[in-house]
Each structure stands twice: as structure tokens, then as C-alpha cells.
Amino acid sequence: xxxxxxxxxxxxxxxxxxxxxxxxxxxxxxxxxxxxxxxxxxxxxxxxxxxxxxxxxxxxxxxxxxxxxxxxxxxxxxxxxxxxxxxxxxxxxxxxxxxxxxxxxxxxxxxxxxxxxxxxxxxxxxxxxxxxxxxxxxxxxxxxxxxxxxxxxxxxxxxxxxxxxxxxxxxxxxxxxxxxxxxxxxxxxxxxxxxxxxxxxxxxxxxxxxxxxxxxxxxxxxxxxxxxxxxxxxxxxxxxxxxxxxxxxxxxxxxxxxxxxxx
Ligand SMILES: [Zn+2]
Numbered sequence: 001x002x003x004x005x006x007x008x009x010x011x012x013x014x015x016x017x018x019x020x021x022x023x024x025x026x027x028x029x030x031x032x033x034x035x036x037x038x039x040x041x042x043x044x045x046x047x048x049x050x051x052x053x054x055x056x057x058x059x060x061x062x063x064x065x066x067x068x069x070x071x072x073x074x075x076x077x078x079x080x081x082x083x084x085x086x087x088x089x090x091x092x093x094x095x096x097x098x099x100x101x102x103x104x105x106x107x108x109x110x111x112x113x114x115x116x117x118x119x120x121x122x123x124x125x126x127x128x129x130x131x132x133x134x135x136x137x138x139x140x141x142x143x144x145x146x147x148x149x150x151x152x153x154x155x156x157x158x159x160x161x162x163x164x165x166x167x168x169x170x171x172x173x174x175x176x177x178x179x180x181x182x183x184x185x186x187x188x189x190x191x192x193x194x195x196x197x198x199x200x201x202x203x204x205x206x207x208x209x210x211x212x213x214x215x216x217x218x219x220x221x222x223x224x225x226x227x228x229x230x231x232x233x234x235x236x237x238x239x240x241x242x243x244x245x246x247x248x249x250x251x252x253x254x255x256x257x258x259x260x261x262x263x
Contacts, residue, residue: 068185070197071172073224078257079250080225081105082198084134084174085205085232087113087120090240094231095123097243103251104258108132108174108196111157113232118164125165130258132172132196133157133188138233143181150187158191169261172196196259198228202242205230210241217242218249226259 074080083094086109098105107124109131114121124131135142136153143150158170173188174196175181185195202208202216217227229239250256 068180068182068195070180070185070195072197072199072226074226074257074259075224077223077255079221079223079227079254080257080259081227081229081246082108082132082174082196082259083229083231084108085110085113085138085230087117087124088232088236090236091117091120091231092123093240094236094243095120095127095129097240097247098129099127101244101247101251103247103256104128104130105256106130106132106172106196106259107231108134108172109157109161110134110138110232111136111153111160114157114164115160121161121164121168125168128258130172130261131161131168131170132174132259133161133170133193134174135176136160138176140177140179143175143179143184145183147183147187150184151191154187154191154193171261172259196226199225200227202227202229204236204239204242205233207235207238210238213238213242214245214249217246221250221254223254 081098081103083091083105086094086107091107104127107129109121109124111133121131133154134157136157139145139153142153145153154173161168161170171193172195173184173191173193175184178197180195180197188195199222200217200220202213202220204213208216213229217229221227230236231239247256
């Protein structure tokens with residue numbers, strides 16, 4: 001009896017063992033199937049070790065502005081103060097401040113404003129400042145237009161300036177908002193104008209206070225910097241109030257120059 005019982009036990013053990021093994025195998029198969037079905041989505045997620053830029057490539061730079069070769073400095077040690085968005089009612093005050101201190105600057109004028117204030121264009125030129133085209137009506141998207149339309153806008157502005165001062169040299173163009181495109185740069189160059197950007201922008205048009213405007217300019221200016229400020233486009237009392245300290249501080253260290261008309 002005892003032997004039969006043990007045989008029976010062995011048989012039971014064998015059966016349960018087989019069942020357990022098949023269960024295990026089944027489970028393994030399920031896992032394998034799951035892994036196989038997941039693998040296509042899992043594998044790409046694993047980041048492949050991408051080598052960083054090779055040392056010969058050098059540091060990352062914004063490629064587009066470099067291709068445009070925008071002018072951000074005077075090209076020599078002198079520092080250039082530039083005033084945008086005029087001529088306006090503030091322009092005579094800015095001119096007075098410059099004249100009182102014997103400083104020459106550069107004025108990036110809007111064509112429609114030039115047409116409205118030819119007397120101020122004449123005064124800018126008569127007092128020895130440099131002119132710069134800043135589009136007909138401050139069109140922020142000018143550079144996205146067709147070449148013909150960009151050219152017509154720039155030419156119309158130059159014509160308005162020349163209506164005030166025939167033959168006045170206009171050797172610079174500054175895109176509204178600094179929204180340069182290669183097309184705008186090319187058209188400007190074809191009209192004999194260098195694309196004038198800037199190196200120092202105190203955001204004076206936001207009216208952060210005269211002291212802040214002056215501090216920002218003084219802190220950021222280096223040898224050769226082109227400094228952006230505004231004599232139009234709104235209340236420029238803060239810019240005007242900042243000018244005396246900007247001029248006295250900068251000229252202690254740098255020569256303040258107008259950008260040359262001869263390129
Ligand atoms: Zn502007």
C-alpha cells in the first residue's frame with residue numbers, strides 16, 4: 001500500500017511539475033512577445049551617444065546674422081551714438097544737447113517723418129551728423145517683402161531725405177526692430193547702404209528711467225561700439241535727460257564719432 005501510495009505521489013508530483021513548467025514557459029513567451037512588440041517604440045527612445053560638435057567646428061554662433069555681415073561697430077576705436085525713429089519734436093532737443101557738447105552722431109530717420117520735417121533733416125546735415133535710412137514708415141516686416149517692394153520703400157525714404165537736402169549721402173540702412181533678412185541686406189547694399197545694426201541697446205524706448213538708460217549705455221559700451229538710442233517714436237524725455245551723463249562719461253574713455261559717410 002505504502003509503495004503504491006508513493007508511486008501515486010510521484011505521479012502527482014510529475015504532473016504538477018510539468019504543469020508548472022509549462023506555465024513558466026508560457027509566461028516567458030508572453031514576456032518575450034511583449035518585449036518584442038515594445039521594442040520598436042522603446043529602442044529609438046534610447047538616446048544614441050551623439051558626439052558633441054567637434055572642436056574644429058568651434059563655438060555655436062547664430063549663422064544668419066553672420067552671413068548678413070551686419071555692422072555693429074565703427075570699425076575703429078571711436079564710439080558712435082545713433083538715434084532712431086525721428087525726425088520728431090524731440091530731435092531739435094537732441095541736436096541741441098549734441099551741439100552744446102560738440103558731439104557728432106548718426107540719425108536713422110523714417111522717410112515719412114523726413115517728408116514731414118525737411119527742416120530737421122536740413123539741420124541734422126548742417127550740423128555735421130550722418131544720415132541713415134530707417135524705412136519709410138517703420139515697417140517691422142519690410143525684410144519679408146519682395147525685393148521690388150523693399151527697394152521701393154528704401155528708395156522712397158532716400159528720395160524724401162534728398163528732397164530736403166539734395167545729394168546728402170545716405171550710406172547706412174537700419175532695419176526697423178533689427179528684423180533683418182538677407183533680402184533687406186542685399187537691397188540696402190545695392191542702394192549703396194551698409195546694414196547698420198548696433199552693439200549697445202539700452203532699450204530707451206521702453207522708458208526705464210534716465211538713470212537706467214545712462215547706466216546701461218555706460219556699462220555696455222566698449223571701444224568701437226555702435227550705441228542705439230531714439231529721438232522719435234514717443235516721449236524721449238528720458239533719453240534726452242540721460243544724454244549729458246552718457247556723453248561726459250563715454251568721452252572720458254572714447255572718442256565719440258559719427259559714422260563715416262565714405263564707406
Ligand atoms: Zn526704429
